Amino acid sequence: MASSREASPAALLRRAGVADTTRALDLIGQIEAVTGATLDDPANALSYLADPDAGLLQLLRVAEAARDAGLLADLVALRDSEAGARLGVVLGGSLALGDFLVRHPEYIADFAAWPRGQSFTAVDARAVLLEAVGADPASDAPVATVTGEAGIAALRIAYRRQLMRVAAEDLFHATPPAIFPEVGAALADLAGAALEAGLAVARADLPTHTHTRLAIMGMGKCGGRELNYVSDVDVIFAAEPAGDATEEQSLKAATRLAAAASRACDRPGAEPPLWQVDANLRPEGKDGALVRNLASHQAYYERWAESWEFQALLKARPIAGDREIGERYVEAMQPMVWTAVERDGFVEGAQAMRRRVEEHVPAEVADRQIKLGAGGLRDVEFTVQLLQLVHGRHDESLRSRTTLTALKALRDGGYVGRPDAAKMDRSYRQLRVWEHRLQLRKLQRTHLMPEDEDGRRALARASGFATLEYMDEVWHDIRRDVRAMHLEMFYRPILPMVASLSADEASLDDAAARARLAAVGFDDAQAAQRHIAALTEGVSRRAAIQRQLLPAMIGWFAQGAEPDAGLLAFRTLSEKLADAQWYLKLLRDSSAAAQRLARLLSTSAYVTDALLASAESIPWLDNDADLAPRSKERMWAEADAILRRSDDAEQCITALRGLRRRELARVASADVLGLITPVEAAASVSDSADVLIEGALRIAAAEVAAEAGLDALPVRFLVVAMGRYGGSEMGYTSDADVQFVWDGSHPEGQKLAVKVAQRVRKLLQSVSSQPGLEIDADLRPEGRNGPLARSLASCAEYYGRWSDPWEAQALLRARPCAGDQELAAAFVAMIDGVRYPPSLPDGALRQMRTLKARMESERLPRGVDPRRHLKLGPGGLSDVEWSVQRLQLEHGHEYPALRTTRTLEGLDAATREGLIDAADAAVLAEAWRLATDLRGAIALRGRTRDRDVLPGDSRELGVLAEILSLRLSGAQLSDLYGRVTRRSRAVTERVFFGWESDQ
Numbered sequence: 001m002a003s004s005r006e007a008s009p010a011a012l013l014r015r016a017g018v019a020d021t022t023r024a025l026d027l028i029g030q031i032e033a034v035t036g037a038t039l040d041d042p043a044n045a046l047s048y049l050a051d052p053d054a055g056l057l058q059l060l061r062v063a064e065a066a067r068d069a070g071l072l073a074d075l076v077a078l079r080d081s082e083a084g085a086r087l088g089v090v091l092g093g094s095l096a097l098g099d100f101l102v103r104h105p106e107y108i109a110d111f112a113a114w115p116r117g118q119s120f121t122a123v124d125a126r127a128v129l130l131e132a133v134g135a136d137p138a139s140d141a142p143v144a145t146v147t148g149e150a151g152i153a154a155l156r157i158a159y160r161r162q163l164m165r166v167a168a169e170d171l172f173h174a175t176p177p178a179i180f181p182e183v184g185a186a187l188a189d190l191a192g193a194a195l196e197a198g199l200a201v202a203r204a205d206l207p208t209h210t211h212t213r214l215a216i217m218g219m220g221k222c223g224g225r226e227l228n229y230v231s232d233v234d235v236i237f238a239a240e241p242a243g244d245a246t247e248e249q250s251l252k253a254a255t256r257l258a259a260a261a262s263r264a265c266d267r268p269g270a271e272p273p274l275w276q277v278d279a280n281l282r283p284e285g286k287d288g289a290l291v292r293n294l295a296s297h298q299a300y301y302e303r304w305a306e307s308w309e310f311q312a313l314l315k316a317r318p319i320a321g322d323r324e325i326g327e328r329y330v331e332a333m334q335p336m337v338w339t340a341v342e343r344d345g346f347v348e349g350a351q352a353m354r355r356r357v358e359e360h361v362p363a364e365v366a367d368r369q370i371k372l373g374a375g376g377l378r379d380v381e382f383t384v385q386l387l388q389l390v391h392g393r394h395d396e397s398l399r400s401r402t403t404l405t406a407l408k409a410l411r412d413g414g415y416v417g418r419p420d421a422a423k424m425d426r427s428y429r430q431l432r433v434w435e436h437r438l439q440l441r442k443l444q445r446t447h448l449m450p451e452d453e454d455g456r457r458a459l460a461r462a463s464g465f466a467t468l469e470y471m472d473e474v475w476h477d478i479r480r481d482v483r484a485m486h487l488e489m490f491y492r493p494i495l496p497m498v499a500s501l502s503a504d505e506a507s508l509d510d511a512a513a514r515a516r517l518a519a520v521g522f523d524d525a526q527a528a529q530r531h532i533a534a535l536t537e538g539v540s541r542r543a544a545i546q547r548q549l550l551p552a553m554i555g556w557f558a559q560g561a562e563p564d565a566g567l568l569a570f571r572t573l574s575e576k577l578a579d580a581q582w583y584l585k586l587l588r589d590s591s592a593a594a595q596r597l598a599r600l601l602s603t604s605a606y607v608t609d610a611l612l613a614s615a616e617s618i619p620w621l622d623n624d625a626d627l628a629p630r631s632k633e634r635m636w637a638e639a640d641a642i643l644r645r646s647d648d649a650e651q652c653i654t655a656l657r658g659l660r661r662r663e664l665a666r667v668a669s670a671d672v673l674g675l676i677t678p679v680e681a682a683a684s685v686s687d688s689a690d691v692l693i694e695g696a697l698r699i700a701a702a703e704v705a706a707e708a709g710l711d712a713l714p715v716r717f718l719v720v721a722m723g724r725y726g727g728s729e730m731g732y733t734s735d736a737d738v739q740f741v742w743d744g745s746h747p748e749g750q751k752l753a754v755k756v757a758q759r760v761r762k763l764l765q766s767v768s769s770q771p772g773l774e775i776d777a778d779l780r781p782e783g784r785n786g787p788l789a790r791s792l793a794s795c796a797e798y799y800g801r802w803s804d805p806w807e808a809q810a811l812l813r814a815r816p817c818a819g820d821q822e823l824a825a826a827f828v829a830m831i832d833g834v835r836y837p838p839s840l841p842d843g844a845l846r847q848m849r850t851l852k853a854r855m856e857s858e859r860l861p862r863g864v865d866p867r868r869h870l871k872l873g874p875g876g877l878s879d880v881e882w883s884v885q886r887l888q889l890e891h892g893h894e895y896p897a898l899r900t901t902r903t904l905e906g907l908d909a910a911t912r913e914g915l916i917d918a919a920d921a922a923v924l925a926e927a928w929r930l931a932t933d934l935r936g937a938i939a940l941r942g943r944t945r946d947r948d949v950l951p952g953d954s955r956e957l958g959v960l961a962e963i964l965s966l967r968l969s970g971a972q973l974s975d976l977y978g979r980v981t982r983r984s985r986a987v988t989e990r991v992f993f994g995w996e997s998d999q
Helices: 002-006 009-015 021-035 042-046 052-068 072-076 082-093 095-103 105-113 125-132 148-172 176-204 207-211 247-266 294-303 307-313 323-337 346-359 363-368 377-391 403-412 418-442 453-462 468-490 494-499 515-519 525-536 541-559 563-576 581-589 591-601 605-613 615-622 632-645 649-672 678-707 749-763 792-801 805-811 821-835 844-858 877-891 903-912 918-941 954-963 970-991
Strands: 212-218 233-241 317-321 716-721 736-743 789-791 815-819
Touching: 009 021, 009 042, 021 052, 021 072, 042 052, 042 082, 052 072, 052 082, 052 095, 052 105, 072 105, 082 095, 082 105, 082 148, 082 418, 095 105, 095 148, 095 418, 105 148, 125 148, 125 176, 148 176, 148 247, 148 418, 176 212, 176 233, 176 247, 176 317, 176 418, 207 212, 207 247, 212 247, 212 323, 233 247, 233 294, 233 323, 294 307, 294 323, 307 323, 307 346, 307 377, 317 323, 346 377, 377 403, 377 418, 377 468, 403 418, 418 453, 418 468, 453 468, 525 541, 525 563, 541 563, 541 591, 563 591, 563 605, 563 615, 581 591, 581 615, 591 605, 591 615, 591 649, 605 615, 605 649, 605 918, 615 649, 632 649, 632 678, 649 678, 649 918, 678 716, 678 736, 678 749, 678 815, 678 918, 716 749, 716 821, 736 749, 736 792, 736 821, 749 789, 789 792, 792 805, 792 821, 805 821, 805 844, 805 877, 815 821, 844 877, 877 903, 877 918, 877 970, 903 918, 918 954, 918 970, 954 970
Parallel strands: 736 789
Antiparallel strands: 212 233, 212 317, 716 736, 716 815
């Protein structure tokens, strides 16, 4: 019995959404009686209607009208067709259009006449409406032949026939929000066509129409081609004399034409009015002249217009009348629109106006307001328009009249985040669909969600929602989301700052638009503003804090060497840390951290890369103690813990690389910020290399022993740092010059030792995710031709019997950096006899001088000015180091203080022992420090090529000066280096080459 009842016609109708099934069954019977045709499966057909009950009644009324007019065949022909389904959704969605068909059943046939597959977008509405009043669409000033009341009626009928076609496709569409832009554009074009036809009718009744050229400018939604089904059509009238007519004659005729065209659309008549024509946006509003000439319009906006009037002009577009005059109007007004934000308090005024609009919404309907209420259409439109007006001066891509097109441009330009833009786009479309469906019902202007449940249910069905509850949920979510986005974007603190730019600072010319940011150091202000917009977009907490930070940080970026790179890096870093709550909180709460980060990012590409790879380093910027380089002992304690926690070699070496990477970031940051000297930085970089190599050696030794089936490596192993690494003077990107030494009696000792050395090198090679440490063992005995690892006894024999004097000089920088401590002590004791001999062998000094001269002539890169080479050039690092090393070789045996691998320590010891004049030592020390500082600055700059060459470009030199915190221009830095190295070379010639004594 229950199944039978559910299958009854009444049950099926109820399931289809019919409220009064008894009445519906009666209406179906009457329709069938009138048409003489049976309705097949009426419940299924009614299930697609917004209001099935009203749709049935309207169908009956239309059928009766068709019968009375002898047009039943047209109606019956639509049965069981897509055209008939479109008629059904129109009758169920719009009582007013149903009434139109009752009055004019002859247009039932339109539903079948529309070309299948052709959208309403293909219709030329202007031509259709002009032809309806007998005017020539090809004419620049068409004149109707169907005039007076008949012409007005013909215009309105033609308008509603086109409106019915738009509504049919709109209501029939599976996803109404998707078709909304086309619907809004078609409605705006229809409005323009109606005014054009109204003008044609008016011209027929006014012989003096030839005295004037009248343009009708669409404003608001009509201007933006996003009009509602029923809305006031905002217009402005502009006219110029035609032919020999005077200004007075022109304005008089234009005023009569404008008034008549308006009446053709909005005054009562045989056919109901279309909508109200509203000209109150004209200069001086209701108190101003209805029509003005272009000069009068321009004068008003230049002298008297209020800020909101320029916002209204943003959407101005010629929609009817003289096209040339309309385009001239736009051309005259647009420059003023895009400079309006320069007016004092423009942004604040726009924000205040939005608040006033909200305050005037009656409290009893505020929660039902689709248009004016919080989270409604105006929140979207005001937000988009303000962002357009603020940023549109320098970004012409934002200059669209249409809300959704402008929103897309704001998204593409980085002014609104993509997620927010997508959400706002969806919300706006849905709000407009609700607005359209409500207005379609009676073709009356309304923006309120229905109070009654039946009205809301009909709206839900018309809008494609399965249930009323689901629509209510979406309505609540949209209002919440739109309101939140509006409050965040519309009240951005950065907007008044950007809007306050002067005309010269933000003119329409691209170069002028960049003037302000360029003046403070930005090369690409447009890109900078895009980054700012991207960083401040959205409603997230992250965006809110960015909006607080950026006004101050922009100035700090500008104080750095490369503000553009700094801002871009900041954006990249911020996007990478988008989910890290601590990041922006730190920068917001600590001005020191924010200012330091800005300086680092805009000064050093090396530090930027380091922070991007090691973002956990950023909290150090808040505390000098955290930026102080870690001692080698502290680093090794962490490395030792890593090695003890895991037996996984890959995991351990990755963690050790990370430890070194973080320490390089710490040291480089402190270096750029001037918290440590470059010499201290080099020592810390060398210490971090020691720790990494020690850890790699432990891993390698364990792996090689395991592969050999041994519990531990049966030989002692040592890594000896050489060159600048041995002198703890390593650069950020330097290779590690080393020797591998072993000791022991195991028969496979040599083989095992070479395997360990090879494994260490492999472990330290660069990988994509971590910076590597390249091992260079070419300073070992016999160089590349010698074994990679050598026993202590073999080393002693080689240095005792076969080594050249230059190799003894190289050993001056030999420093055990990893491995067995007893072996390290034995190795040092062995080489001390070589590098600190009681006396230099015969010819050793001459050989050193010859080798130095050959280096200067042969090892300098081709094409490089020797005076700019920091290492090999005259007075550079090599001159100073070789001068000190000569003193160490000659006097190290006698003076133990000289036995150091560090250049400055050796120079200080030589000075104390009286081996070099203090003034000469000061000259050498100054040159060595300056060359070392510049070498480090080039590395911090991020340059990987020509690291030892002082740039010739003055700008690039200026960047190096900025990194070194020197208050010098690029030219001044070049001059300084030249003076210092010339003095250093003179000292080198005396101390190393002995030229004065030879003379």
